[in-house]
Structures are given as C-alpha cells and as structure tokens.
Amino acid sequence: MSKLPLQPLDIAREALRQLALKRVAPTPDNFRAAYADISGQPVGDFPFETLTSIADHLPRDTPEREQLAARFARAVESGNWDQVREALGATFAALSATRPSWAELLRELMSLLDTPHQNLTRARKLAAVDHVLAANTANPETLFARLSGLVQGWQREPLAERLNHWSDDAADAAKTPATERRRSAEEPADAVAEQPSFAAWLALLLRRGVAPLVGEETALAQEARAIADTIEHDIDPHAADESLGVRLRALEAKLEWAGEDQRAIRASLLNLLRLIVDNIGELVVDDLWLHGQVEALGLLFERPLDIRALDELERRLRDVIDKQRHLKRQLTDAQERLKSMLGGFVDRLVSLSESTSHYHQTLSDCAVRIRGAGDVSELSSVVETLLDETRAVQQTAQRSSAEIGALREQVEAANSLITRLQRELDETSELVRYDPLTGVLNRKGLDEAIAREISRARRHSAVLCVGVLDLDNFKQLNDTFGHRTGDEALRHLADVARGSLRQQDVIGRLGGEEFLVLLPDADVEQAAEIMTRLQRALTKHIFLADNSRILITFSAGIACIGAEETAAEAIDRADKAMYAAKRAGKNRVLVAG
Ligand SMILES: Nc1nc2c(ncn2[C@@H]2O[C@H](COP(=O)(O)OP(=O)(O)OP(=O)(O)O)[C@@H](O)[C@H]2O)c(=O)[nH]1
Structure with missing residues (x-):
C-alpha cells in the first residue's frame, strides 16, 4: 500500500514535534530547516526572506485582507511553492472579485451624492468630484482610484439625521393630514416618514428660502409664509387646487418684480461705490500705498461679487479711509504751521518796506536840506540825521534777514518731519492690513x-x-x-x-x-x-x-x-x-x- 504524501499542516506539526523532542528552540530558521527535512525540499532554494518581507507588507485593513495575508504568510513559512502559488491565486481572485466595475462605482457615487451627510453638503461633494475629474483626466486607473477613494471617504462620513437635516418644518409637513391621506394601505408607514412630500418641500422652500430672501418683515414674506401654512395644513397636494395656483402665480410675479428692483438697487449701489473709489483715486496725488489700495479696489469690482469679495472691499475701503484721515490731520497741521510762518514773513517784509520807504523819504528831505543848507552846522545836522536813519534801516534789515533765515529753517524742519512721518507710516504699515511691498495681507x-x-x-x-x-x-x-x-x-x-x-x-x-x-x-x-x-x-x-x-x-x-x-x-x-x-x-x- 502506497503511503499518502504528507499535508503541509502535518509536516508543520511534525516539524514542531521534532524540534520539541530535540529540545531545539522553535525559531523561524530552525522550524524551516525541520520542515524542509521532513518534506524533503531543500531549504536554500526558497527565498524566505524576500517572501516574508512581501507577506509583512500585505494590506490587512479589512478582515478579508487579513485572512489573505495570513494565508500567504503561512504558505511562505511552509517553504512550499505550491502553497505560495495557491495563496497568490486566492489573493488575486479575491481582488478582482472586490473591485467594483466603473458602472458600480458611478452608481454608488451618485447615490452618495444624494445621501444627506452630517458634515458634507451636496455642493461640497460635487466640488470634490469636479476637482478629481479635473485633476485626473489623463489616466483612467488613477481616476478610478481617486473616485473610489472619494466614495470610500463619503461612506465613512456620518449620515445626517434626515428629518432634522430637512428641518423641523419639513418633518412636520411630512406628517400633515394631507400626507396621511395619501398614504396607501400597502405603503409602509416609515417610508412616508422618511421621504417628505413635494408639498412639504414647497412649504419649506417658501418658508426658509423665499421669506428670508425678500426680508422677513415684508408683505411678500408674509404672503410666502401664509401660502406655506396653507400647503402644510389645508391642501391635498395631489388634488389640483385653483386658488393655491393663483396665489403662487401672483407671488411669483411679485417676486420677479422684487428681484428686478433688487438687481437695479444693487447695480446703482455698485456704481456709487465705484464713483467713490474713483474719486478717492483722483484725490490721492502722491501716496503710492493709497494708489495701490485704490487700484486693488478697482480690481475687486471686476470679479463676480460674493460675500468674501464684499468683505474684502469693505476692509480695503476702511483702510483707505483710516489712512486718509491720518494723512489729512498731518497735512492740516503742516498747513497751519506754514500759514503762521508765512504770516510772520509778510509782517517782516511790511515792516522792512515801511522802514525803507521812511528811509527814502528821509533821504529826499536830506537832499532838499543839503541843497538849501546855508552853513556847515546845518549840513552836519543833516549828516547826523542821515547816519541815524541809515543805522536804523540797517538794523531792521539785519533783524529781518535773521528772522527770515530762522523761518526758512523752521519750514525745512516741518517739511522733513512730514516726509519722515509719511515714510514711517508706509514702512511700519502695522496700522493697516496689507504688506506695502507685495500688496498681500500683512x-x-x-x-x-x-x-x-x-x-x-x-x-x-x-x-x-x-x-x-x-x-x-x-x-x-x-x-x-x-x-x-x-x-x-x-x-x-x-x-x-x-x-x-x-x-x-x-x-x-x-x-x-x-x-x-x-x-x-x-x-x-x-x-x-x-x-x-x-x-x-x-x-x-x-x-x-x-x-x-x-x-x-x-x-x-x-x-x-x-x-x-x-x-x-x-x-x-x-x-x-x-x-x-x-x-x-x-x-x-x-x-x-
Ligand atoms: N530683497 C529682500 N530680501 C529680503 C526681504 N526680507 C528678507 N530678505 C532676505 O531674504 C534672505 C533669506 O535668507 P535665508 O533665510 O538664508 O533663506 P534662503 O536663502 O531662501 O534659503 P532657503 O530658505 O534655505 O532656501 C535674507 O538674505 C534676507 O536678507 C525683503 O523684504 N526684500
């Protein structure tokens, strides 16, 4: 009778028994040697180290993968190529069985798009898909992997509690008598509770969408809420209701007018704002920073306006106004100082010209007296008068020239003070929010x-x-x-x-x-x-x-x-x-x- 070949498990068991009998430590090397000895396969031919390292790196993130990896590790440990081949075969079979087809992936993606998640809006999900599509057009394999990653991520996201998510109004509306009337005998009760009716959605849209949009306190908002009440409590949405239709059409027409009004108001406000900005640009003559800010404001108008852009507009305008106020104060100070200096200067000139005209008068008087002088004593009195007058004029001129020199120094000092303040303001720019060199935020x-x-x-x-x-x-x-x-x-x-x-x-x-x-x-x-x-x-x-x-x-x-x-x-x-x-x-x- 021929002996049946030993199974790998039997060989492994026998190898362990041998090691125990021989009192040899059951290290992986000793175990492999004993195993090879019993199975009759040489140890050296088998790349234990390489395959063990591969086994160590196999993914184990799901129970199924854990099983496959363990099977491969056992096959490697056995040193038996047949087992390794079988383990690999099983792994590949499992892989191709678990990878979904494109159709399955897309179906799951679309279904998850419509699933309400706690922390993910539909818009954000769409943006993520858009982004993955834009970034991975070249390689379908990468695209598949990235979309699968997205789907797996969404699958892990906590679901929103549906009724809370839709809002209490929708939940209430879903349970209105009208909805109850629609429920057919065979329809399961929680299916209706799960899915708010079209009427509930319409009521929600009117209450939460239209009313706040037109201003909570306006007549239009009141009408939208009143129609929502009617829909929720009185109307069977499946029955055609004439009066509701008329009210909805009237509301729609009024909304259209209101929308046109708002568009016109927005356009006028924007024009006004643009005018103000242009005007600031005209007023600001030589301040580079302010010019930069005004240009940046102009660019903001070019972009489609959203709340972020408006925030930015407001902040930049505030900065411009702050800085202008600061500069204006400085300029007013400097102007006042210059005015008082010029006043002093003019006073000096006036007194100088007064004294010189007096001097001229005295000179002419002296000339007359010299011509008519009868003796030396008369002449000497004229000369004395002349010398006195000349000395007085000289003193006035000297005083004026000293005072004008001092005034000039003061003007220069005031000027350099203004320049220094201006430079400091630009350099530190901690007063404002933008980096003066690059124009980005500081x-x-x-x-x-x-x-x-x-x-x-x-x-x-x-x-x-x-x-x-x-x-x-x-x-x-x-x-x-x-x-x-x-x-x-x-x-x-x-x-x-x-x-x-x-x-x-x-x-x-x-x-x-x-x-x-x-x-x-x-x-x-x-x-x-x-x-x-x-x-x-x-x-x-x-x-x-x-x-x-x-x-x-x-x-x-x-x-x-x-x-x-x-x-x-x-x-x-x-x-x-x-x-x-x-x-x-x-x-x-x-x-x-
Ligand atoms: N032109 C200019 N240089 C600046 C300004 N601020 C800092 N620097 C210079 O930037 C240089 C930064 O040098 P490092 O910190 O050695 O950095 P690096 O040469 O970019 O080296 P790595 O960061 O390792 O690549 C310094 O020489 C600074 O003087 C600036 O506003 N203008």
Missing part, C-alpha cells in the same frame, strides 16, 4: 482673515487648510541681483499667486520671504494640489530681472486645522512640513503629519 490682516475663516469653517462644518510657503535660495538671489530685484521677486510671487490661487484662498506675508496661504473648503490633498499648481504657474510666468530669466521656486508645508486645534498649532505643523520640504531638496510641497 500679519495683522492675516490674523483677522484666520479668525474669520476659522469661524466660517466651523459654522459650515467645512475643512480649512493652511500652507506655509518659503522662497528657495532667496539670499542667493539677493546677493546675485541685488536687494531691489529681490523685492521685485517677492512682488512677482504675490502677483502669480493672486492669479493661480482660487478666489476664496487668502495669501499673506508672514515676513521676509515667507508667506501663509489659507485654503478654505480644501482637504490636504486638494490644498497640496493648489500649492503645486502655484509652483507650475511660477514656471510658466517666469520672473525677468535685468533681461535674465529667473526661476523662482518655493518649498511649502500643508496642514488642515483639526477640530480641536488652534490655527497657531496648525500653522506650526505646516511650518515644520515646510522645513522638511527644504531638507528633502526644496521646490516641493509636503503635507504635515
């Missing part, structure tokens, strides 16, 4: 923007990332081309950033060649892509200095502000990632751990 402006964006993100349960960006080898650029070119390079970076960042992103200068970017509604991956796009933009818009083309690069670190984290902590993490990017060879973007 630290003060950044602090305000961070506070604003954090509260906005927390209000909307949205993500907010920060990026710290530091120009590479800037000292070398300064040393080679001069400080002025260095300044131009900073300005160039700010200009390119303004063109490349999204409208909602905010950039500010932390100091020197270091900048901070706030990236609302972007997760770390999107934030890193936005910064990488800025790097590419810098290679497209090359910096020109003295006919040299200089490639400006930067290193950046990204961090998303955690729910329990302060902005300073996140910026600190981004800063560390930026330094890691420098150490890793510069010109790269790293995400903070």
Whole structure:
C-alpha cells in the first residue's frame, strides 16, 4: 500500500514535534530547516526572506485582507511553492472579485451624492468630484482610484439625521393630514416618514428660502409664509387646487418684480461705490500705498461679487479711509504751521518796506536840506540825521534777514518731519492690513482673515487648510541681483499667486520671504494640489530681472486645522512640513503629519 504524501499542516506539526523532542528552540530558521527535512525540499532554494518581507507588507485593513495575508504568510513559512502559488491565486481572485466595475462605482457615487451627510453638503461633494475629474483626466486607473477613494471617504462620513437635516418644518409637513391621506394601505408607514412630500418641500422652500430672501418683515414674506401654512395644513397636494395656483402665480410675479428692483438697487449701489473709489483715486496725488489700495479696489469690482469679495472691499475701503484721515490731520497741521510762518514773513517784509520807504523819504528831505543848507552846522545836522536813519534801516534789515533765515529753517524742519512721518507710516504699515511691498495681507490682516475663516469653517462644518510657503535660495538671489530685484521677486510671487490661487484662498506675508496661504473648503490633498499648481504657474510666468530669466521656486508645508486645534498649532505643523520640504531638496510641497 502506497503511503499518502504528507499535508503541509502535518509536516508543520511534525516539524514542531521534532524540534520539541530535540529540545531545539522553535525559531523561524530552525522550524524551516525541520520542515524542509521532513518534506524533503531543500531549504536554500526558497527565498524566505524576500517572501516574508512581501507577506509583512500585505494590506490587512479589512478582515478579508487579513485572512489573505495570513494565508500567504503561512504558505511562505511552509517553504512550499505550491502553497505560495495557491495563496497568490486566492489573493488575486479575491481582488478582482472586490473591485467594483466603473458602472458600480458611478452608481454608488451618485447615490452618495444624494445621501444627506452630517458634515458634507451636496455642493461640497460635487466640488470634490469636479476637482478629481479635473485633476485626473489623463489616466483612467488613477481616476478610478481617486473616485473610489472619494466614495470610500463619503461612506465613512456620518449620515445626517434626515428629518432634522430637512428641518423641523419639513418633518412636520411630512406628517400633515394631507400626507396621511395619501398614504396607501400597502405603503409602509416609515417610508412616508422618511421621504417628505413635494408639498412639504414647497412649504419649506417658501418658508426658509423665499421669506428670508425678500426680508422677513415684508408683505411678500408674509404672503410666502401664509401660502406655506396653507400647503402644510389645508391642501391635498395631489388634488389640483385653483386658488393655491393663483396665489403662487401672483407671488411669483411679485417676486420677479422684487428681484428686478433688487438687481437695479444693487447695480446703482455698485456704481456709487465705484464713483467713490474713483474719486478717492483722483484725490490721492502722491501716496503710492493709497494708489495701490485704490487700484486693488478697482480690481475687486471686476470679479463676480460674493460675500468674501464684499468683505474684502469693505476692509480695503476702511483702510483707505483710516489712512486718509491720518494723512489729512498731518497735512492740516503742516498747513497751519506754514500759514503762521508765512504770516510772520509778510509782517517782516511790511515792516522792512515801511522802514525803507521812511528811509527814502528821509533821504529826499536830506537832499532838499543839503541843497538849501546855508552853513556847515546845518549840513552836519543833516549828516547826523542821515547816519541815524541809515543805522536804523540797517538794523531792521539785519533783524529781518535773521528772522527770515530762522523761518526758512523752521519750514525745512516741518517739511522733513512730514516726509519722515509719511515714510514711517508706509514702512511700519502695522496700522493697516496689507504688506506695502507685495500688496498681500500683512500679519495683522492675516490674523483677522484666520479668525474669520476659522469661524466660517466651523459654522459650515467645512475643512480649512493652511500652507506655509518659503522662497528657495532667496539670499542667493539677493546677493546675485541685488536687494531691489529681490523685492521685485517677492512682488512677482504675490502677483502669480493672486492669479493661480482660487478666489476664496487668502495669501499673506508672514515676513521676509515667507508667506501663509489659507485654503478654505480644501482637504490636504486638494490644498497640496493648489500649492503645486502655484509652483507650475511660477514656471510658466517666469520672473525677468535685468533681461535674465529667473526661476523662482518655493518649498511649502500643508496642514488642515483639526477640530480641536488652534490655527497657531496648525500653522506650526505646516511650518515644520515646510522645513522638511527644504531638507528633502526644496521646490516641493509636503503635507504635515
Ligand atoms: N530683497 C529682500 N530680501 C529680503 C526681504 N526680507 C528678507 N530678505 C532676505 O531674504 C534672505 C533669506 O535668507 P535665508 O533665510 O538664508 O533663506 P534662503 O536663502 O531662501 O534659503 P532657503 O530658505 O534655505 O532656501 C535674507 O538674505 C534676507 O536678507 C525683503 O523684504 N526684500
């Protein structure tokens, strides 16, 4: 009778028994040697180390993967190629079975788009899909992986409590008698509770959408709420209701008129604002900073207006007004001083001309007296008069010249004081929110923007990332081309950033060649892509200095502000990632751990 070949499990058991009998420690090497001895396969031929390292790196994030990885590890440990082959076969079979098809992926994506999530709005989900599609057109495999990642992320998101999410009104409306009447005998009760009726939606739209939009206290809002009441309590939405239709049509017509009025008012207000800004531009003659601000205001008008743009407009206008007020005070002071100096000057001139005209008169009198003089004694009295008068005129002239000299010194001192104050105001610019060199926010402006964006993100349960960006080898650029070119390079970076960042992103200068970017509604991956796009933009818009083309690069670190984290902590993490990017060879973007 032929002996059956031993099974791997039997061999393994026997190998362990042998080791125990021989009192040899059951280390992996000793076990493999015993196993090989019993199975008759030589040890040296089998790449234990390589395969063990592969087994160690297999993913174990799901129970199924854990099982597959354990099976592969056991096969490697057995040193048996057949088992390894089988384990690999099983792994591949499981992989192809678990990967969904494109159709399945898209179906799941669309279904998740419409699923209400606690922390994700539909708009944000659509924006994420849009972003993934835009960034991965070239490679279908990457696109598949990124979309799958998105789907898996959404699947992990907590669901919104549907009725709360739709609002209490919708929940109430869904349970109105009208809805109850619609419920058919075989329809499960909770299906109706789950899905508010069309009427409930319409009522919600009127109450929560239309009424606040037209102003809560207006007659239009009252009418919208009254129709919502009717829909919720009195009307069977399936029955055609004439009077409701008439009221809705009337409301629609009034809304259209109100909309036109509001559009006209908005356009007039914008025109007024533009006029004011243009006017400020005309008034400001020689202040570079103010000119820059007014230009920036003009540019803001070019963009589609949203609440962020209006915020920015308001802040810049306030800065301009503050600065103008400050300058105006200084100019008024200086004017007053000049006026009083000129007054003194004119007084001196008047007294000088008075004394000289008196002198001229005396000279003519003396000439008459000289012509008519009968003796020397008469002449000597004339000479004495002449000498006295000449001395008096000389003294007045000397006094006037000394006083005019002093006045001139005072005017010069006042002038240089004004120039110094003006320069200090521009240089420190801590009074305002913008960096005078680059036009982006300064630290003060950044602090305000961070506070604003954090509260906005927390209000909307949205993500907010920060990026710290530091120009590479800037000292070398300064040393080679001069400080002025260095300044131009900073300005160039700010200009390119303004063109490349999204409208909602905010950039500010932390100091020197270091900048901070706030990236609302972007997760770390999107934030890193936005910064990488800025790097590419810098290679497209090359910096020109003295006919040299200089490639400006930067290193950046990204961090998303955690729910329990302060902005300073996140910026600190981004800063560390930026330094890691420098150490890793510069010109790269790293995400903070
Ligand atoms: N032109 C100009 N230079 C500045 C300004 N602020 C700081 N700097 C210069 O920026 C340089 C920064 O040098 P480093 O800190 O050594 O940085 P780096 O040369 O960019 O080196 P890495 O950061 O390691 O790539 C210094 O020479 C500063 O004098 C500025 O407003 N204008």
